[in-house]
Amino acid sequence: AQTVTQSQPEMSVQEAETVTLSCTYDTSENNYYLFWYKQPPSRQMILVIRQEAYKQQNATENRFSVNFQKAAKSFSLKISDSQLGDTAMYFCAFMKPGGANSKLTFGKGITLSVRP
Amino acid sequence: NAGVTQTPKFQVLKTGQSMTLQCAQDMNHEYMSWYRQDPGMGLRLIHYSVGAGITDQGEVPNGYNVSRSTTEDFPLRLLSAAPSQTSVYFCASSYRSAGNTIYFGEGSWLTVV
Numbered sequence: 021a022q023t024v025t026q027s028q029p030e031m032s033v034q035e036a037e038t039v040t041l042s043c044t045y046d047t048s049e050n051n052y053y054l055f056w057y058k059q060p061p062s063r064q065m066i067l068v069i070r071q072e073a074y075k076q077q078n079a080t081e082n083r084f085s086v087n088f089q090k091a092a093k094s095f096s097l098k099i100s101d102s103q104l105g106d107t108a109m110y111f112c113a114f115m116k117p118g119g120a121n122s123k124l125t126f127g128k129g130i131t132l133s134v135r136p
Numbered sequence: 137n138a139g140v141t142q143t144p145k146f147q148v149l150k151t152g153q154s155m156t157l158q159c160a161q162d163m164n165h166e167y168m169s170w171y172r173q174d175p176g177m178g179l180r181l182i183h184y185s186v187g188a189g190i191t192d193q194g195e196v197p198n199g200y201n202v203s204r205s206t207t208e209d210f211p212l213r214l215l216s217a218a219p220s221q222t223s224v225y226f227c228a229s230s231y232r233s234a235g236n237t238i239y240f241g242e243g244s245w246l247t248v249v
Binding site: 024029053062063064065067070072111115117123124125126127128129 | 169171176177178179180181184194224226228235237238240242243
């Protein structure tokens with residue numbers, strides 16, 4: 021079974037600064053997908069970024085980028101130029117390809133606060 | 137385009153009562169699933185379906201039933217509500233191919249007293 025670990029329960033960052041959220045996972049699979057989801061106070065689950073394990077290039081979406089270290093089983097999210105709207109809970113998630121596509125394994129989440 | 141629609145958004149139940157959380161998607165997705173979110177626990181998979189007529193258990197299935205009679209609908213039934221089922225429930229759907237974007241509903245807040 022796969023496990024996803026987010027060891028930092030809370031983080032805080034000053035507006036316009038950069039922050040990195042950590043995530044590690046454990047799997048025996050060689051091919052898989054990793055995700056970061058954002059959950060603002062509205063509780064809506066919003067996909068931030070996705071990484072395919074067979075791609076060595078780190079995924080980037082505007083101010084969001086990942087540092088994917090496959091050998092270390094690490095998948096951190098970097099938020100550049102933090103904005104007040106980035107205040108939310110962030111979840112790291114793992115998906116094994118094949119079988120039930122919707123089967124995500126989530127970490128426990130990290131609460132990010134952006135200070136004005 | 138409505139996406140994934142969950143009803144009701146809020147519900148209070150008494151212990152022992154039964155109810156159904158409704159989930160519908162209009163994207164013709166093959167896969168649908170239900171998660172629950174508890175404080176400090178992240179989201180955990182309850183049940184999932186890979187297509188109409190096919191369902192399977194996830195990580196925390198006890199106390200819940202599901203069915204998938206159509207591609208669009210995937211209701212979650214609480215058979216005899218317990219306080220431990222107080223949670224926020226999310227329905228999700230996606231296309232079959234691995235790694236496709238998973239779309240979540242807005243969540244249903246359930247309190248069992």
